[in-house]
Amino acid sequence: MKPEIVLVRLKGYKDLKETADHLSEPLGLQYLASYLRENGHSVSIIDGLTSWRTSEEVVGEILKANPKIVGFTITFQEYIQENLRVASILVKSGLNAHITMGGHFPSACHEMLLKNFSQIDSIIRHEGEVTLLELLQELEHPNRWTKISGLTYRYKDKIHVNPPRDLISNLDNLPFPSRDFLPGLVSKGFRKAAILASRGCYGQCRFCSVCAFYRSAGGAVWRGRSPKNVVEEMMDLVEAYGINYFQFLDDNFFGPGRDGVLRAEEFADEILNKGLKVKYCFACRSDNVDERLFRRLKKVGLDRVFLGVESASQRFLDQYGKGISIETNRKAVQTLKKLGLDTSVGFIMVDPFATCDDIRQNISFLKGFDKQYIEVEPLWGSLMVYAGTAIDVKLQQEDLLHDNYLDLTRTYEFCDPKVALIDRIVRSTLTKWINLALYEKYVRATWSGDGSVNAKERATLLEMAELQLQDLFLEAILMVVDRVEEMDSIEEAQKVMETLSTEIEEKMKKNSSSLIQLLQVLRLSKIM
Incomplete structure (x- = not known):
């Protein structure tokens, strides 16, 4: 059956190895597909990464499908140029389809993208399930698009920006994401599945595109699925595909305050009560790390944690809006080491305001890690400037950015x-x-x-x-x-x-x- 809509993720890096670490399902697109299918629409997903297709092969598949809508997902600006190129090829090849884009970067730069690139017809801002469904339902009636919240679009050579759509408040109401690519990965020997237990982050990090993405929409910035709902999906995947490892792609696995702790405890209890024997990893803040709680989570499968430590300079932590002290970071790393949990640490060695003393302080901090358990990613990391973030605005105001918003890696002037x-x-x-x-x-x-x-x-x-x-x-x-x-x-x-x-x-x-x-x-x- 001809699909009404084709959802696309292009391969991000030309030389990326086909490894279990990198071949992660396009979970965002699979959520969109599941929601649209539940509402009676035919959807095809083309994933250049898991299927290892070149952009030219992706173009060929889209032209053959000839859908009504083509939707591209783009998280960061380093992916935008190739997506724009592919969209342009589709238009020049005579495809008569509505081309839309979504994700962090398009949401941040929706007006500029539509103004400068005629191959794009619309941008779906923030979470896309409901907005994309309404666009598909009203596709033949552009005069009604003004009523679609969360949509920015071009109509009669004018750019229209509709009000933002509130974030989905109850994630349990969403169907489980479709698993279009998991059978293929399993056939290659992979037994790992990506999964989301929550959306958003309650942190206020000024360099983070996640923070900018969710805070520019309406509604609670962090929402968690119920532990029962999460474990139910995990059990389905274990039974259907033999999955033994889960990679939680949550921006922050934990919710805020005491409720966040209770929810994590309930998650551990649910796994234990169901007798689920799996391993899993997640990302969290350093102030989420508690020895008693993490010992309990390890007992039910936790084996790796990603922490955004970022810096050994309190001045920088404050400048980044982390709301965390150096000692909290140090204690979190020590606790995870004590528990024998492998840990990846996100770290920013330099930024436009760094001094030589800051670099020395950072290196001293990193040399104190037991590298048998702690992996620093990357060893020499400079601040990445993502469009729409508070740090992006600050650097523009101080005239320190060298490049425009479309450049792959935005360079800046060091003070x-x-x-x-x-x-x-x-x-x-x-x-x-x-x-x-x-x-x-x-x-x-x-x-x-x-x-x-x-x-x-x-x-x-x-x-x-x-x-x-x-x-x-x-x-x-x-x-x-x-x-x-x-x-x-x-x-x-x-x-x-x-x-x-x-x-x-x-x-x-x-x-x-x-x-x-x-x-x-x-x-x-x-x-x-």
Whole structure:
């Protein structure tokens, strides 16, 4: 049957490996498809990532389907250019369909996108289930589109911005997302499923597109499904597909205050009472971490946590609007280590206002981590400026942004020229060492060995190499900071940049030669 609507997620990165870590279902599109199907409409989803299709192949499938509506999902601005290119090809190929876009970035820049790109007919802002359904129902009657809340659209060469739609208050009322791609992933040996237990985040981080996305709509910014509803979906997936691992994609697994704690406890009780034997991971804030509660969650399968620590500078934490202290971050990491829970830490090493002392403070904080349990993502992370965020507005007001809202990675001016030089040196000289330090992560993700002792030994050696390279990398950054800061002027520092880069290169080669040899040997092993 010909679909009325085709929903599209394009492949984000050309060289992304096909690994269990990266092949996550397009859960947002699957929620949309399930809601539309429940209301009697035919929907097709084309996912360039899980199906490993090129943009050209996606275009061919859309033209063949010839739907009434094509909907693109776009989270961040680094994806927008390719989506615009594909939309333009569709129009030039004669497709007579309404092209709409949704997600964080289009919601933030809805008027600018429609003004500058004629291949787009509308933008669905914020949560899309009800808005997309109403657009589909009224597609042949554009004079009625004014009544569709949450829609920005072009009609008779004018841009119309309708009032925002309130966020969905009761998520239990939504049907479970369709699982169009899970059978294919399971057939490849993957037993992991993406799942959402909540939507939104009650935090007020000024750099976060999630915060901007939900706070610009009406209604509660964080809403949780009932634990009973969540566990019911988990059980369905275990029974239907043999899923043994759940990746919660919640922006924050926990709700605010005491109610958030009680809900997490109820979730643990529900898993225990149902006898569900699975593992799972989620993201949360550092002030959500409580030893008693997390011990209880670990008992029912929790094995990994992502924390947005961001900085070891209280000045920066306050500037980012985190509402968290350095000590709270430190205590959270220590508690997770004590419980033996693997932890990924989001960290921003530099931003436009960073100083050399800030970098030293951050490195000192990171070196205190037990890297056997704590993974820092990334090791050298600069602030990402997402459209529509409070930090985006601030940098524009202070004339520090170099690029426009469509650029893949928006660059900015550093207030301290020495920090700017340090950033250049680290990125130009140490990038290869960053990649080597992360190499083991991708080896483990692609490993489909037979579980033999030799294979496990190789994985252990790789982990040791990774940890040592991370330490060398942090020491090299400190070396760069010390050398640049001791210069009398930025001009003097720039003159010795090439010499300094060579010196760092030689030091890293000398200190890591045995590790490099180990990695080269392991690259040739059957583990790949």
